[in-house]
Structure formats: structure tokens, C-alpha cells
Amino acid sequence: MSEPSSEIADAPAASTTTKTRQPSSRRNGGTRRVSMREVAQQASVSVATVSMVLNDNPRISKATQIKVRRIIEKLGYRPNRLAQSLSSQYTRVLAVLLPPLRHAFSDPYFGELLSGICDRADRLGHKVMLESAKPDFLRERKHMELFERRFVDGMFCLGVNDRHPFVKDFAAAGFPMVCVNNYFPDLNLDYVVADYRSGAEQVMNVLLQLGHKKVALIAGASEAQTVRDIMGVYFARMHDAGFDADESWTADGRFTEEGGAAATDEVLKRHPDTTAIFACNDKMALGAMHRLMDMGKRVPQDVSVVGFDDIQQMAFVNPSLTTVHLPLYEVGTRACEMLVQRVRGKTQKIAERMPAHLVLRDSTSIVSDRG
């Protein structure tokens, strides 16, 4: 007890015995924040007890449960999830990595996947964070930082393909990740996809049955395995039908309307007698239809058009588009269930295909010109 200065210096030492750390009266957003400590004080129990009450730990008696919960209610206490996560090592946040397309967010294809993911994540008590895989995002390894800095527990990769080697970083580091509606046969990564092969089979069946032989294929990026699956089926079925299509019957439409239109130009220049166009997604099919009409060709009388995905708008175009319905929403929900399982420690590989089916509408008809 010498001088005032030492008194202050002694204070912390004293407090370690009396343990009366006053609750912070700091205000945030105008509301006084109430912490677990205050609940504990008011309920005359320890913070450990409060924690156990919140986590429904069976070691807490019914009486204490009720007592503590009443105080929680009274004080309007809400556990701080930063502290929870820091301590428990779980963030309960999942990231969705989207391709850096200008309109990725307004693309119904991604939208459906995202809807499925978000809905299921919510049900499973997880939050969803959005990330765009811009070049410098990847260069700076931000996709890894998301895990390393404990932003998220898991990650969905949408719209990735062989040109995106970063996907294997996650597996290498042991971070939970699932490829949504895409896969890498030789990379041993988790994935959930629609059954593109079966969808393509159904398309080729109906086109061949309608008498089409001169079928052109508008592919998207051929770096995607799903697109290669479609191409594989296309070439095989054309061969079976006695018509060996070569590369000249295909063109890349980059998954966009504009690309689909350009690809249509390209293919029809090479093969003016084309009677059907099979596009690997609906947007390209739409571009193809418009271009065909611009050329003065009628759909489906002169040329049949088939799409892939069955995005909402396509029932509304004229003529309505025959396409393969992909259960994108369900792929999203399933992917989410899978990722959450993986986050919780499940170790077997995740790989699932979901059924796709043809939706016959007005953009296809029996072949008129038997060339």
C-alpha cells in the first residue's frame, strides 16, 4: 500500500482472486450487449452451466435448465457466434464459389443451384457466403484463405472445369469441398451432378426417332466433363444410327445466347442441310433459335432445336423449347447435405448423379427434309 500508482498496479492481481470482472457496458448499435457472464451472475450459476444449458447438455438438471432459460429470456441474451466459433472450431458458414462471369448471379442456371444450396443450408443451420472466382482471387490464394482464416467450414464449387486446377487445392489441404453439377473423373473430388449422359441419350433417342440424321451439336466449354459426356453420347448414337458425325458437326457456343447464335452460323455454313440442333444448354439453344429465324428458317418445321437445363424462362419462349430437365435445385440441396456431412467428419468419397429427363415441347418435330 505504498503510493497510488502501485494501487492501480495491484488492482489486476486483486481481481484474479475476487473474480469480479465487470461486464462491459460498451454499446454496439445502440443496444447494450449482454454476455453469458451476466446471465450466469443473474442466475447464480457459472458460465459453464449457462453454456451447457444452451447446448442441452444432459448433465444439467431440469430445474437449473428452467432457471437459466428464464434469465436468458429476461435479459434477451443472444450467444455471440464469433466466440462460439472461435472456441468450437466451427463457423457454420459455407462458401459458394461462382465463376467470375459478369452475369453469373442473374443466370438462372446458377440461380437454381444457389436456391437449392441456400434453402438446405438454412435448414441445416448454416449460413452461405458468396465468392466470385476472379483471376486475382485465385492468384492470391484467397480460396484457401477462406478456410485458413476460418471464414468457412466448407465450399461449393460451381461452374468449374478442367481449366480450373485450383479445385484440387482443397482436397490436397483436406478442406471440405464439393463440385456442384460438374466432376473430374481422375481427381477424386467430391461431387453431385445431374445425369448428363442419360439426358443426352434421351435427346438423341427422340431426335433419331423423329427421323433426324443431320444433327449438329452446340457444345459449351469442352473443358467441362459434363459437356464431354454429352458429346460422347452424341457421337456414339450418331454412329449407331449409321451417320458418323465428325468435328465439323459441332461448334462451341460458350454457354451464352450470343455464342449459340454464332455457333449456329458456323455449323449451318458447313452443313446447310442440318435438320436438328442439339445445344448443351438452354441459353445457347435460344441463341440458335433466334439465329435460325433470322436466317428465315422455321423452328421446328425446318430445323428442330433441343436445349439442356430446362431453365424457367424456356417454357415461355416461342416456340417453347424441348429440353432436358436437370434437377438443379435438387442438385443444390443434395450437394449441401453432402458438404455438411463432410464438414461433420464423414470420410467416404461423395459422388452422386441425379436423374434428368427430357421435356418434349414445341421446338422439335419430325424431320421434313429427308436429306
Next chain:
Amino acid sequence: MSEPSSEIADAPAASTTTKTRQPSSRRNGGTRRVSMREVAQQASVSVATVSMVLNDNPRISKATQIKVRRIIEKLGYRPNRLAQSLSSQYTRVLAVLLPPLRHAFSDPYFGELLSGICDRADRLGHKVMLESAKPDFLRERKHMELFERRFVDGMFCLGVNDRHPFVKDFAAAGFPMVCVNNYFPDLNLDYVVADYRSGAEQVMNVLLQLGHKKVALIAGASEAQTVRDIMGVYFARMHDAGFDADESWTADGRFTEEGGAAATDEVLKRHPDTTAIFACNDKMALGAMHRLMDMGKRVPQDVSVVGFDDIQQMAFVNPSLTTVHLPLYEVGTRACEMLVQRVRGKTQKIAERMPAHLVLRDSTSIVSDRG
């Protein structure tokens, strides 16, 4: 040195003096997590110094900076943001609250806003979290929990209107929130909107100049102030033009294609001599165009159609749609800048209108039938 058990018990007491708390060797996702403490040890400085190095505190000497950074590099240290946020009271996460529409995520309108928000948030060092304002989400006050439990620093509200009284909760609690492309004149909430009035003026000008008098208006939800703004302009300009339109000239299209089609039916039943349809968004305009064509009316020869929003796809339909271009992407980026300012403590009210302009395309023409 009595017995082994007391030796263990003594350990913590000893550590308070020697301060040798061993770094956790816990593994997460297969990678050993390295904490600031380890960096400090290796660099022979205190954790505070490491923290200051990371935060570019000018009080740290160049030499120490370099020394510490080298160790950080060597160890591959990444600061744990949960701990950072817990300590600093900033999460650097913003939430986007979307209306619980089945296809909200694939709606280009929301997509554009979202793109703008996400891009700017990224540049400003913030993460974006997605939330859907489902009825029970609001009932359980989860929108408040997002703040109370320190999930986020701020919130964007998209697609809200007068039927969503929850928006004022944020202001009441003092939580940073900005209404995106919507506003509440009497609620004193922050907002960033496109200039719907000016857009509507431009539409009415061009329609009147083209000779149209029998102009029908397809509104969305009239609970939205922006829609009321358009209606106000519509009625005023119709009046100025000597044609007092009443309620029978308007119909609600609920912002959807289907609704737009139905509204078109409704209005044309009442007024078969309608020469122009002004829809409050592009989707309804598209629905209107399709329905008109189904009825055997030509667009624009028989009926002109004007939309609002200028979503990407609309340049691609046939005929291409005359519409008001709203700078949705920019509204998103601006809203984000504003919200971040608010999070950082800015106190003046945020209220901004961004210019909109008419895009004249092929769905409008001079009136043919001067009724």
C-alpha cells in the same frame, strides 16, 4: 516435487510466470494451424508486436517489420478472423436480405443488384452473406439475430415494400441497413434507388410523342414506393395530355411474366382499344408481349409495349423491348459503399437516386389506330 498429480496441477501456475503456453498442435483439415503466438515466439517478439506488424502500425520499426514478416511467411501464418472479429467488434461481413421468391436468385433484377453489391464489397474487404426473408425467418426475428449474434456488420434489404414492416427494426435498434432500389418516404431509412420518376417521365414522353393516348399501365405490387412513383407520373402525364386515365387502365402483374400476361388480358378486356402498354418491369412486359401475340395483335404495329429495368435478356427477345435502363449494378455498388460508410460510423442519412434512361428499341412505334 511431491507426487506426479500435484506436478500436473502446478504446471499452470508455473506457466503464468514462465509464460510458455505451448501452441496447440491440433490439426484442422489436415493442416497444422499456426497462431500468432508461434510467430511471436519464433521472431522473439510479443504477440502485440506481431499484431501491430499485421496492422501496419507505424510504431513498429522497419527492421522488426521485416523480421516478423519473414517468420509469418516462413510459417505460412494466417490470422484467424474469428479472433480478430471477436476482439475488434467488426465482422466485415454484410448480409443481403432477399425476398423469399422461389426464383429470386435466378432473377436478373436481383442478380444485377447482387453483382454490384458483391463486387464492391470484395473491393472494400467485406464478405457477403445471403439470407432469404422467409416468413418464419422474420417471425423468429432472425434478421435481428444476424446483428445481435455478430454474424454481420450491416444489411442490404432487396425487394422490400410497405408490407414488410420489419425493415424499421434495424433503424430502431441502430443497426446499419440500406434499402436497395426501394425506399420509404416516411420511415427515415437509408436507401439507394434508381430514379423511377425520371424513367417514367421519359416513357410517358415518348409514348405521348408517338401519339399514344390509350396507354395502360401494368403495375407490380403497388405496395412498393417505386411503383407508386411510376403510377404517379403515369396519371399526371395522362392528365396533362388531356386523357384522364382511371384505375381501370391499370392492373397488377406481380412482377412476373405470368402476371404480366394476365394483367394484359384484364386491361384489354376492359379497353380493347389500348394502343400501348407500359409495364413496371421487363418480365411483365415480356408476358404482355407474348399474350398480345397470342391474341393475334402485333407488337408494335397494333400495340406498343414498354418495360422497365432493362435486364440483359430483353435485347434478345423479338421484337426487342423498349425499356428504361436502370443502373442496377451501380445501384448495388453505391449501396455497398454507403453501407460500409454507415458501418464505419457515418451518421448522416443516406439517400441517393441514380439516373435512369430510356432505351428505345423495336417494341414501340407511332400509333396506327388513332382512336
Next chain:
DNA sequence: GTTAACTGCTTAAACAGTTTACCAGATCAT
């Protein structure tokens, strides 16, 4: 010649939870 403001760094107290080891009292078997 004192006071004040740097300087570059350290110490320790926050931040707000979870979890483990331990402990006192009650119950039960021997």
C-alpha cells in the same frame, strides 16, 4: 530545468464463449 511528446516495444486485460478436470454430496454395494 522541467515538462511533454516521441520512440519501439511489452504486458496484460479485454473480447465471449466451450470444454475438461475436478469436487462435494448422495446413493449403493460390501
Next chain:
DNA sequence: ATGATCTGGTAAACTGTTTAAGCAGTTAAC
């Protein structure tokens, strides 16, 4: 009566940061 087990709870260590306060020496201002 005695030791073992069960019950319901507590204290303290732990998660990994930020930051206010302090320290001892130098320098500029009054």
C-alpha cells in the same frame, strides 16, 4: 462403517486476436 459410483455443478484453461497502459531513453518546447 467403508469404499465405489453417480449427479450436478464449478473453476480454470483454452480458442486467437486487439488495444490500452506502461517503460525507459531521447528530444523539443517553454
